[in-house]
Amino acid sequence: MNNMTPKAPLDTxxxxxxxxxxxxxxxxxxxxxxxxxxxxxxxxxxGSYCCLLGPSGCGKTTILRMIAGHETPTSGEIYIxxxxxxxxxxVERGTAxxxxxxxxxxxxxxxxxxxxxxxxxxVGKDERRGKALEMLERVQLDHxxxxxxxxxxxxxxxxxxxARSLITNPKVLLxxxxxxxxxxxxxxxxxxxxxxxxxxxxxxxVHVTHTQPEAIALADMVVVMDxxxxxxxxxxxxxxxxxxxPYVARFMGGQNVLTGTVEANSGGAGKLxxxxxxxxxxxxxxxxxxxxxxxxxxxxxxQVAIRRGGANTSVGVNSVAGIVEATEYQGSYVKVTLKAEGxxxxxxxxxxxxxxxxxxxxxxxxxxxxxxDVHVLSKVDTGGASASYLEGGH
Amino acid sequence: MSSASPSYGSRPWTFYVLALLFTLFxxxxxxxxLAVLILSFQGPSASLVxxxxxxxxxxxxxxxxxxxxxxxxxxxNRSLPLAIxxxxxxxxxxxxxxxxxxxxxxxxxxxxxxxxxxxxxxxxVLSIGTIVTFRYLGLSASWNTSGLGAHLSWALxxxxxxxxxxxxxxxxxxxxxxYDLGASKWQTIKEVVVPIVFPGxxxxxxxxxxxxxxxxxxxxxxxxxxxxxxxxxxxxTTNVTSPALYALGTVTTVISFLVIAIALSSILFIQxxxxxxx
Numbered sequence: 261m262n263n264m265t266p267k268a269p270l271d272t273x274x275x276x277x278x279x280x281x282x283x284x285x286x287x288x289x290x291x292x293x294x295x296x297x298x299x300x301x302x303x304x305x306x307g308s309y310c311c312l313l314g315p316s317g318c319g320k321t322t323i324l325r326m327i328a329g330h331e332t333p334t335s336g337e338i339y340i341x342x343x344x345x346x347x348x349x350x351v352e353r354g355t356a357x358x359x360x361x362x363x364x365x366x367x368x369x370x371x372x373x374x375x376x377x378x379x380x381x382x383v384g385k386d387e388r389r390g391k392a393l394e395m396l397e398r399v400q401l402d403h404x405x406x407x408x409x410x411x412x413x414x415x416x417x418x419x420x421x422x423a424r425s426l427i428t429n430p431k432v433l434l435x436x437x438x439x440x441x442x443x444x445x446x447x448x449x450x451x452x453x454x455x456x457x458x459x460x461x462x463x464x465x466v467h468v469t470h471t472q473p474e475a476i477a478l479a480d481m482v483v484v485m486d487x488x489x490x491x492x493x494x495x496x497x498x499x500x501x502x503x504x505x506p507y508v509a510r511f512m513g514g515q516n517v518l519t520g521t522v523e524a525n526s527g528g529a530g531k532l533x534x535x536x537x538x539x540x541x542x543x544x545x546x547x548x549x550x551x552x553x554x555x556x557x558x559x560x561x562x563q564v565a566i567r568r569g570g571a572n573t574s575v576g577v578n579s580v581a582g583i584v585e586a587t588e589y590q591g592s593y594v595k596v597t598l599k600a601e602g603x604x605x606x607x608x609x610x611x612x613x614x615x616x617x618x619x620x621x622x623x624x625x626x627x628x629x630x631x632x633d634v635h636v637l638s639k640v641d642t643g644g645a646s647a648s649y650l651e652g653g654h
Numbered sequence: 655m656s657s658a659s660p661s662y663g664s665r666p667w668t669f670y671v672l673a674l675l676f677t678l679f680x681x682x683x684x685x686x687x688l689a690v691l692i693l694s695f696q697g698p699s700a701s702l703v704x705x706x707x708x709x710x711x712x713x714x715x716x717x718x719x720x721x722x723x724x725x726x727x728x729x730x731n732r733s734l735p736l737a738i739x740x741x742x743x744x745x746x747x748x749x750x751x752x753x754x755x756x757x758x759x760x761x762x763x764x765x766x767x768x769x770x771x772x773x774x775x776x777x778x779v780l781s782i783g784t785i786v787t788f789r790y791l792g793l794s795a796s797w798n799t800s801g802l803g804a805h806l807s808w809a810l811x812x813x814x815x816x817x818x819x820x821x822x823x824x825x826x827x828x829x830x831x832x833y834d835l836g837a838s839k840w841q842t843i844k845e846v847v848v849p850i851v852f853p854g855x856x857x858x859x860x861x862x863x864x865x866x867x868x869x870x871x872x873x874x875x876x877x878x879x880x881x882x883x884x885x886x887x888x889x890x891t892t893n894v895t896s897p898a899l900y901a902l903g904t905v906t907t908v909i910s911f912l913v914i915a916i917a918l919s920s921i922l923f924i925q926x927x928x929x930x931x932x
Contacts, residue, residue, distance in 0.1 A: 349836070376835050377836055380835060
């Protein structure tokens with residue numbers, strides 16, 4: 261039957277603009293008795309670039325594989341466009357997946373790798389090779405068509421994998437840590453290429469990563485995950501500047517999390533007293549925080565100023581006193597890590613401000629910020645000094 | 655330690671020990687083979703020991719036109735097909751079993767150890783057991799029934815172990831990628847899995863062939879009244895006292911080496927094709 265198809269699937273699929281909206285409803289995946297993913301609800305709009313972000317083991321890859329059809333959810337529903345896709349093979353879903361190691365077939369030339377999908381549909385040799393060559397031209401690798409995968413560099417392999425996925429004309433492209441196998445230079449280059457490719461194609465991209473800068477740079481929508489649950493799904497800007505939970509604030513890396521007891525709350529302004537005795541002013545808009553309750557706040561690292569101060573000098577409001585643990589020159593700024601309030605506190609000081617009054621490891625300093633730069637978290641911090649992998653590098 | 659002189663990578667004493675060991679190994683392996691090879695060209699003096707006098711091919715002629723030696727050609731005509739059948743079955747069964755074991759099923763470990771156990775059972779014991787069972791069942795032993803079974807019990811575990819190693823290195827994402835690109839289960843096996851593991855399958859075939867072709871203990875009682883080649887050689891050592899014995903040794907060794915050469919060169923060919931492109 262396949263030999264008869266006059267039209268290549270390449271053209272037919274392009275004609276129908278199905279929606280690439282992905283909807284997960286109450287999706288749960290258990291491996292044995294352990295939950296990899298626990299009752300997740302998530303809608304990824306059509307044509308968006310979505311990054312699933314979280315540490316390893318948080319379930320982000322499991323979600324991707326369930327959307328792809330390589331894993332079946334234990335319960336729940338997955339929709340792509342209007343179709344409920346659980347139980348359907350990938351091609352019927354309109355998804356294509358790019359594997360972490362690219363999984364290029366080692367025994368086939370680049371051209372035949374890209375033509376593989378058409379071969380499976382019994383498209384004739386000349387026709388499928390012609391189409392594959394067009395696809396290779398799009399990723400500027402047509403001159404390497406007769407090479408074997410092992411002869412290509414990492415970046416070239418990735419482009420071949422992209423071409424091989426895109427020849428299926430997917431509504432949704434799923435990328436499993438696509439940049440993790442590349443060196444730093446290539447990673448930034450391919451990151452840009454992925455973004456412009458998505459702009460050009462207008463299809464939905466779902467990209468799994470554990471690297472915060474990657475997610476922020478690429479995504480229209482960042483989904484931050486923690487052990488099988490979604491902590492926050494929002495735009496990159498919101499995730500970075502207005503994290504909901506202490507976990508997200510810490511994971512995104514740009515924030516310091518502080519916790520205190522509400523001492524006063526009137527007229528939209530509140531006062532917190534930390535366990536170490538410091539006082540923080542916060543704007544409490546509609547967050548009802550009863551006097552005496554615990555509240556966590558976040559302050560961006562680059563909105564903190566550092567000045568020298570003895571341990572016994574008065575600290576003042578919106579400040580913490582601490583000892584410098586490390587200074588790290590980052591070019592445009594200096595990352596100053598303090599031990600304050602029994603926890604790590606980081607200030608990213610502009611290089612000009614830093615070198616005007618440099619501080620050394622072991623110095624007693626006071627870190628200060630403005631009340632309007634404080635962001636109130638919706639959950640009280642319980643994690644304290646969390647695992648070191650949360651360290652972001654901002 | 656303060657006076658430690660700088661080292662520029664001189665060889666440790668273990669290097670010389672291992673080099674000596676390896677030299678001995680090579681002498682023991684190839685020395686006898688070489689002696690047999692040379693003496694198979696012995697002249698009409700029919701001496702079984704060095705020196706070689708009046709080199710000739712007469713003992714090869716003797717081998718294929720037997721007057722005093724046994725049925726060498728007949729034995730070869732049984733051993734070769736038997737080895738080929740064992741080879742084919744070993745590849746088929748090991749590969750399919752290897753795939754089955756990739757997905758852990760209930761009782762997999764038990765079945766695995768049961769299969770591997772036949773490597774531990776002494777071949778002669780297995781030979782006796784096979785013939786006793788056949789007699790009890792009223793079946794007559796023959797090279798292509800009981801002999802085949804006994805050989806498979808030897809070749810299969812090796813094939814299985816090789817396939818485990820080969821499939822253990824096969825990244826499951828190749829199969830997932832094929833599924834992602836619309837390949838059916840059968841297409842995935844035919845177009846992706848088999849081509850990737852093909853060198854491993856050749857290794858299994860090689861083992862299947864040589865293990866059967868050279869097998870003595872498991873052939874001893876199980877091949878029935880007509881001998882396979884190793885049994886024929888053994889018989890000859892007891893009643894033939896001419897260099898025809900050496901000629902036979904040379905011919906069988908050459909055949910074994912040919913099989914290995916074919917197998918290895920086909921693996922090399924595939925690898926070269928893969929790394930160079932077409």
